[in-house]
Amino acid sequence: MREPRDLIDPAFRQYWNELLTPDLLHQLIKGTFKDHLVAWVINYITLTAESEREAKRILDDIDRRIASVPAFPGLRRFPQGRNFKQWTGNDSKALMKACAIRFVSRNVFLPVLTGYVPDKMIRCLDAFLEFAYLARRPSHDTTSLDAMDAALARFCELRSIFVETGVRPNGFALPRQHALLHYTRMIKLFGSPNGVCTSISESKHIAAVKRPWRASNRNNPLLQILRTNTRLTKLAALRVELGRRGLLHGDLISYALRKVGLAPPQDAQLEREELHANEQD
Template identity: 30%
Template sequence: MPNDRGEHKDSPLRTAPSVRFTLRQKQNGEDPLEFEDEGLREVYSPFWSDLPHSDIFCCISPDILHQLHKGVFKDHFVKWCSDIVGETTIDDCFRAMSTHPELRHFKKGISSVSQWTGKEHKEMQKVYLGVLAGAVPAKVLTAARGFLDFVYYAQYQSHTIETLHRMQESLDLFHANKDAFVDLSIRDHFNIPKLHSMRHYITSIQSLGSVDGLNSEGPEQLHIDYVKKGYRASNKNDYVPQMAKWLQHQEAIDLRTVYLRWCAELPPHDETDSSDKDVTDEEDD
């Protein structure tokens, strides 16, 4: 049910045949309860209804970048913790963290950063549990540990029964302690779609493979290569044609680079004339 998306419990999954049946009932003038309960709309012939060998509800796969890094972590969890102790305290904790060659030191805190990337979200997650230690109640810290463990297990490139079991334990730990935010008057509910999506990660891994292969973080890089760089190369006035021309030039350069690399890998050219070789062979005969 839409109001139960924040609950840590299993619900029956939707299927294409059942939804089509509900839509036909509504189209025929009936008033099925499932139409309102499932939040359907009067689109009686959805694009997926006649697709063979497919199930639209199996096409919705996890997305670590938007659901976990940017979604639950940055847009929700960080905000909840900042509301508990204040942004100033969080910034002070970030500044007080010890430096390490493999960890980013947020020497100015995080409240002044206006735009975040997936890389920065990951760098925050590496030290965030240490930032919260001693600053938030124990139950909030435990919820943070459960959530962050879940995020790290979700990023595994391969899984075993053991890793999936630990992933489920991490999710259970988070949900067992998330009520701390309600007790502190930070949240009234957890009816958050991106939070609910975490319940489907394990079954998705079992059916589709590791989430690392479904992540949109790779294609997001194309925004930089094909949009942002092209815009910066324009004069910012009527920039779309300029961006298209810039991309054409880049593709031409890339093709030439590939051709030159191919030429460099060719074996050395034999300058011996083939006709002379034929004459020598005849004399030998």
């Protein structure tokens, strides 16, 4: 059976990456950071440790350091370290932020890994995180694009440490990392990657597929998912219409009291509530 990439005309195969817009979620965050760098660091520790028990001790200590990040607004804590049941894009972004805020400063070691990995590997991670946060900016100019190119050049140079240590003996024929080389050009063509990232549709996927699937009985779930989405859409439309007609103000008891003459009319009651609110302000 032919591979999908074999179906592409060889004359255009070398340019296919240039036809794709940047994807921060799958190329940068979950791709290069989670699937590549985090996994490579763990592999390095496993390969160089004196024993399996020693490797486990080192990884547990790294988890302890990650878990020691103090509470701070906008910064997620990881009490369990890096041991997630399932890595999501938000998990990866939050861990990158924790590393960037707590452990990373420009051209300075990552204390969470200090003593366990070579300095060159630390600087490689530093260069990638700098590129990643520059790429995630909502707007770009010539200065930011030049900084992205410089950070990416350092990352591509320093990642050779993974070849030298035997983690990646066959090099870096990795489409997701190769795509990073086209980021600045694509930003010039299409604007900030935030506007073309698959995380936009991913958030819709959660509401339209994952949650309805969890609410189903797993038996022929597709029809149940479609029915759930249809009903939720109709309920949302009904709520808008009822709100437009003013039928969502007050509650059932107030309505019943007005009907029997034990409460003022709705308009008078609303005016009284607004007046009371203005007096409190």
